[in-house]
Amino acid sequence: MLRAIVKPHEALSRLRQNLLDPLVKKNVTISDIATQANVSKSTVSRVLNDTTPVHEDKRKAVLAAMKKMNFEPNVFARGLASGQSYTIGVVTQNFGSPIYDAISQGVVTGLADTTYSPIFADGQWQPDIGEAVVQTLIGRKVDGLIVIGSSLESSVLDRLKKTIPTVLVGWEVEGWEKQCLFIDNEQAARNATQHLIELGHTQIAHITGIATHQDSMRRLWGYRRALTAAGIEIDEDLIFEGRFDGNSGVLGVESFLMRGKRFTALFASNDATAFGARLALYRRGIRVPEDVSIVGFDNQSEAAFTTPPLTTVRQPAQEMGIAAAEVLLNLLHKKEFTVPKLETELVIRESTRLRGNP
Amino acid sequence: MLRAIVKPHEALSRLRQNLLDPLVKKNVTISDIATQANVSKSTVSRVLNDTTPVHEDKRKAVLAAMKKMNFEPNVFARGLASGQSYTIGVVTQNFGSPIYDAISQGVVTGLADTTYSPIFADGQWQPDIGEAVVQTLIGRKVDGLIVIGSSLESSVLDRLKKTIPTVLVGWEVEGWEKQCLFIDNEQAARNATQHLIELGHTQIAHITGIATHQDSMRRLWGYRRALTAAGIEIDEDLIFEGRFDGNSGVLGVESFLMRGKRFTALFASNDATAFGARLALYRRGIRVPEDVSIVGFDNQSEAAFTTPPLTTVRQPAQEMGIAAAEVLLNLLHKKEFTVPKLETELVIRESTRLRGNP
């Protein structure tokens, strides 16, 4: 016994819609499916979300109808009713920086084939912009947040923690152990410096990143620790405060040279800085690696093609992004999980070699 | 005469909500504002959207109430009712490529301070992925689309054209003149090659990008035109098919050298390729620019710090992104506008110089 369950007003509204705009492909709604499959809206919704058991026959009928009519649930209706948006907000420290872009790309990969989509926002290196941007994302009802780089102040973080599931990538924050992905910058920097020491260098310069930036501080710290551990006295004049960009590399080297500081090796806080440093040396006719060895950090794609190819620390950026997506997904589904340990790797290329005669 | 307009069920539901979850900051809705300002929901909505004139007194009352209660309209409810999402979908050719990232960044900038937010998706260089990704975005009810790079097939484009306001950036498509932003790749390539010719070079090699890619074809074409115009015969053996990456640069140069082809200058289809080429020359002990001059394309940030700094064609990537956002906004608001003309610029640095003795 078939029944045609059509509410008077629903039929009317659909009719009117079609009359007014006959060219528009009418949107298939859950009600259409219900009619087609001869069940109620409720049942269709149940099949859709798998919340309550539905008799196999009906389930099949519903699925068939959905397929046949090419049904796609309306995200707004769904969001309004359920409160979920299936959207993840991603705040990046800076759009266009190789390392943050790579992490972002990882997030995209990690979210592919899930029901969630990322929506990106750029913190532009400024915590207050970051805060505003988070606000916008929350206004857009994102289900979760991934914050790349130390783009927020701790007060904002505290608030976030009780507001919305959040994962931090690329920086370590106390109290966030379960939802925080980062590499051991200090150890990595130590390894990098150690590599130079093992090659016989003792006069090793360092150009830092943005001084207040966590990565920068830890890399500087690792550099110091390596030197100290090797019994090499730290010369503060061989440390230059940079800003993570090519220009800092140029300025740093210029500064050392103008002050007559001697050094046979240089550890740069990131690859961009290393590129700049390499250029400054080139300008002075100082050879790499014959006269000065250089180590960078990040292993951005260009590092393999500089002259000479740059020895650098590889960050598993892509993997971090993927892992961040996974952790957040687990958080959202309240599943148990452990935060993966992320390892860096020193990629030895041709910008470093045994120290020659001083 | 004040009236307390509170629907029984609304009051009840709010009460229950608060009882159940007293810690949760209850969401302020349009009804709350209506009650507070002593008007109807309709009026609040009118103030919110400025659709129908509202008496000044009431408007003020409503605005005051909204401010006082810190009201933010629910995007889902709004989207469901109005059909607008205030979201722009951005499909990029490839996440992580400097040039596309820069355009994306421009879009972000262009959309800042508007009511629209971008939501990004990565086409991963593959048209079919691009298509899927567009589908997802449409499923998310984006109000408009920005497609960066030639990431879609023309059949898909045709469909898009009648479905949703779309702007194309970084590629030219017939029939899309009013909503298409691109640079004159051919002219730019011609200028770049011309620059080499003016420096006295006649044996000028070229490494292309992905052969089927529009940018690549046009740059190749510009290269040919410049040579022909200068009366230089084109040597097909001096053209190598690359893939827009560093490795292509290495392979290209290796290929020329192994076949004993002589050249004193090289035009690379992009900077990444130029970097690779420069490395290959370095490996062979061939100097730049003394023995070989190199010109790249894109002016990505690293180009200024290579040894020597790379002469290259600057693309106004950021500006293109900004312009794309503007054009789309105008499209959405059905405003008149003209598509801005975007100019490239040859940035002459130190990788090119007068040809020495052959």
Add this chain to the structure above:
DNA sequence: CACAGCAGTGAAACCGGTTTCAATTAATTA
């Protein structure tokens, strides 16, 4: 002075889903 026209407004329908609640039916237990 009667009537058309317009600014302003509230009630209620509507957008398209989810979820609660009660009812129906089938299966299980005593």
Add this chain to the structure above:
DNA sequence: TAATTAATTGAAACCGGTTTCACTGCTGTG
């Protein structure tokens, strides 16, 4: 075989806005 329990299911409320429609005063016109 009667009573109880579990599995399914539909009706209706609800999410929070927008928009249509009808109605109230006022103003302008003849």
